[in-house]
């Protein structure tokens with residue numbers, strides 16, 4: 001479902017972040033993206049939701065070459081992809097409910113359907129009782145749960161998370177991982193960039209290591225492989 005063939009990315013300032021990457025990720029896989037800072041992990045992830053365009057090479061998501069699609073078709077692509085960030089990126093003036101409903105309102109779902117879906121995903125992440133809170137009234141872990149709920153409310157086929165536990169304490173991080181495993185168990189593909197040796201070495205999944213813009217390792221049930 002995600003097929004990259006010899007992908008390069010050179011930014012406008014001349015920095016080459018990816019130097020010829022080829023990868024095949026199937027529907028339902030759970031993949032960790034690891035590697036040193038500056039290796040190209042975020043660039044790899046941003047290519048998949050067309051936040052950045054490849055300089056060279058093809059990226060097929062469900063057989064569509066997303067490097068070629070027109071700007072106006074990007075929102076359609078993103079309906080199939082939920083994205084989760086280290087810093088949550090919630091809208092501070094909206095309630096938890098509104099932050100999640102927003103993603104459905106832009107695709108013009110009926111109010112009844114929106115209500116059902118939002119409460120379903122809030123239930124899944126264990127935050128039904130906080131629907132009326134604003135982000136500032138929640139702990140970091142709870143805010144990340146809201147961002148996960150927002151990412152999955154459209155039932156995307158792929159969830160991409162860029163260091164989702166980077167700002168969270170260990171206990172909270174394990175809870176977030178449990179939620180990702182539940183989402184993955186329903187058939188959603190998960191790609192997660194992480195610096196957490198503990199998580200990668202405990203919850204064993206496919207590990208793709210990126211170093212200097214190249215794939216250095218790609219292992220089934222792999223190890224984190226770095227000291228920090």
Ligand code: ADP
Pocket residue numbers: 011012013015016017035036037038039040041042043044
């Ligand atoms: P990682 O996520 O592994 O830390 P990144 O993909 O963020 O790596 O960065 C890879 C390289 O690309 C780094 O040298 C970084 O400085 C550079 N880079 C990332 N984003 C940009 C950008 N928007 N413009 C220019 N260079 C960038």
Ligand code: ADP
Pocket residue numbers: 136137138139140141142
């Ligand atoms: P953490 O242990 O992650 O630091 P906090 O101490 O920030 O968590 O929050 C603990 C609980 O208190 C959370 O359930 C959060 O929703 C609630 N809470 C925190 N700040 C506020 C606030 N300003 N108003 C209402 N509830 C709050």
